[in-house]
Amino acid sequence: MSKNNVIIVTGANSGMGKATAIQMAKTGATVIMACRNKDRGEAALKDVRNQSGNSSVELMLCDLGSLESIRSFCESFKEKYNRLDVLINNAGVILPGRHETKDGFELQFGVNHLGHFLLTNLLLESLIKSAPSRIINVSSGAHKVGKIHFEDINLTTNYSLWRAYAQSKLANILFTYELSERLAGTGVTVNCLHPGAVATNMGVNRKTGFGTLITRMLRPFFQTAEQGAETALYLATSSDVEDITGCYFYKNRAINSSKASNDKEIAKQLWTLSEKLVGL
Template identity: 65%
Template sequence: MLGKTALVTGANSGTGLWTAIGLAKKGARVVMLCRSKERGEEALKEVKKLSHNDQVDLMLCDLGSFESIRSFSKEFHDRYDVLDILVNNAGVTLPKREETKDGFELQFGVNHLGHFLLTNLLLDLIKKSKSARIVVVSSGAHKAGKIHFEDLQLKKSFNMIKAYSQSKLANLLFAYELSHRLKDGNITVNALHPGAVASNMGINRDTGFGKFVTKKLKPFFQTPEEGASTSMYLATAEELEGITGKYYYQMKPIESSKQSYNRSLQKKLWQISEVLVGLK
């Protein structure tokens, strides 16, 4: 990892933070992409402290804004000549329907479209690496998902599970299609299910009910550090050199849903996404 440059999205907390720490510990030059300056600066201090690596950089970007992503890409190109590792980790899930600054349903907009645009804008730098890796954090929730092409933004019918599972299936379709497009190069693309990771989960812990639920569920959840283990494995393991287009859980390859392997579905989502983010 010495001398390699890695970018981790959503690096201010949870699995993203621990992925950044892990990469920094291995000697990589780590760029933490965060939306909040305040939380990002706190996380930056923690990464440097725990990794004993000062080659860690904080860059701000809102994955719910195409303008912000394009501005970030320009700044990243100004600072760096190559990108060896990209970990698309950031994700949101919300009980109520909200929209990005560009008018897209927030979970689809951030979890899929934001990372789709970001990855494509950075591909030229990734291709400059002798051996690059793109890691896409999906979820087992993709198995419940469907791409609602007739209502991608779920304006007609919304619920949290429907929106989240659609975005996580989109992550996999994107990862697989990207791996096909880059199969003859020096870039591998793999996806993963991080497992159930302990976080706030949208629960207000200050209420009696919130504390009760948190206490009861806690034994079934991994710590964020444990949840980051598969991301770290895909980003750094020597035995994965040249392995691409796979889906992992607990550092082992597993099968994803049948529809995630549908080539026509992969291509259709890619083509629509290109138009939605303004690449076509």
Template identity: 60%
Template sequence: MDGKLVIVTGANSGMGFATTVELAKMGAKVIMACRSEERGKQALEQARAACGGAEIELMLCDLGHLASIRSFAQAFKERYGRLDVLVNNAGVVSLKRATTKDGFESMLGVNHLGHFLLTHELLDLLKAAPQGRIVNVSSGAHKAGRIYFNDPFLTKGYNVAKGYAQSKLANILFTRELAKRLAGTNVTVNSVHPGAVGTNIGVDRTTGFGKTVLRMVRPFFRTPLKGADTAIYLASSEAGGASTGLYYIDRKPVQVSKRGADPELAAKFWTWSEQQVAQ
């Protein structure tokens, strides 16, 4: 990874932080894309301390705000002429229905549409790298997912499991359709299931709601580093540059759900996603 330029979204905690530290240790220059300046600065200090002065930078990007994503991409383009690896790691779980600044249901808005736009904005820089890579963090929850085209933002009958599964199926469909569209280029795109990981996802930062549950179940979960292992592998190994359009668990490609493998659904959902971020 010496000299490689990497962006990791949601890099201030959990798997994003672990991914940042490990890739920086391998010699990559890592940009931590974070929403909160305060939490981002704390994480940046910790990451640099953990890596012994490796090249790590913080740039602010709110994946729940299309304008913030565009300004992040513009600022990045003004400083760099290429991007070797984009790790779309950030994710939210909303126990109660919430919306992004653009009015999207938060899980579909952040977990999918934010990354969809960010990837589009950075594609030319990924193509400018000798071998560009995109790694999308999905989940086995995609198997329970469906795309609710009649009410994608779940305005009626909201349910956290339903919304999360939809957003993770979205990651799979995006990966597969993007791989098809990037055929013949030097850019690969794959998705990963990290396993059940003990991070703060699902904990309300304002009220702390969800912390007690997390404390109880955390001993049964993987560590963030173990959860990030496959994303790190795809970002840094030969295999990550040789395969595209695949879904990985524990460094091995596995089959996605029937819906996840549906090319017509992927194409239809791509068109819908384009319409959403064009606003």
């Protein structure tokens, strides 16, 4: 990892994203923390700079639940930086009750998949120009029970939190595999991972406090955010995987993902739908 490298980490204000940003900043690279909330982002920025000893860490606002915000982020990034070496799509959301993004998509599908789909596509030119470069998508073992509900992609009927979350995490892997094929020969690798059960605030509703007690009760059985970030860091920095693409990792090892995640026709169908939904 060179000090000239530029790295983007989404959801870098807390949990695994913050842990990832700290470790990436310790390499001396320029790290862009792509965060939705300005106040929490600025607080995290101070921590990342202090703990890494790297002043070349920047906060840039990016709400993955807003297509307009994503486009604005990418325009601002490309105006300031002429390269992108690593894109770590870490941000994720899981909340009780059905919610929608600013553009009317079911929240988990909209943020976890569509937001990162648009972000990545808008940054591909920078990644290809900077090759060899890497894209890392944080998925989850929850993808194994997931299905892409093409007949009702926003789950307007028969909604459940886990059905929505599993669909979004399956979409992450389908996106990874399809993108890796599209980028063959460019020098850009694309991999995804299951971080394991991690004690973060991703499932906590900040307004109602939902999930706080459950998270505290289960925390002894969870990994720390730092442990959960290890595989993403491995994929971002290790020479062992510099030529590996289109794989699903857990604990620094490539493992098999679900049968559904390897369905190439579903992957292509999801890609076409995603392009339409985000306006590409």
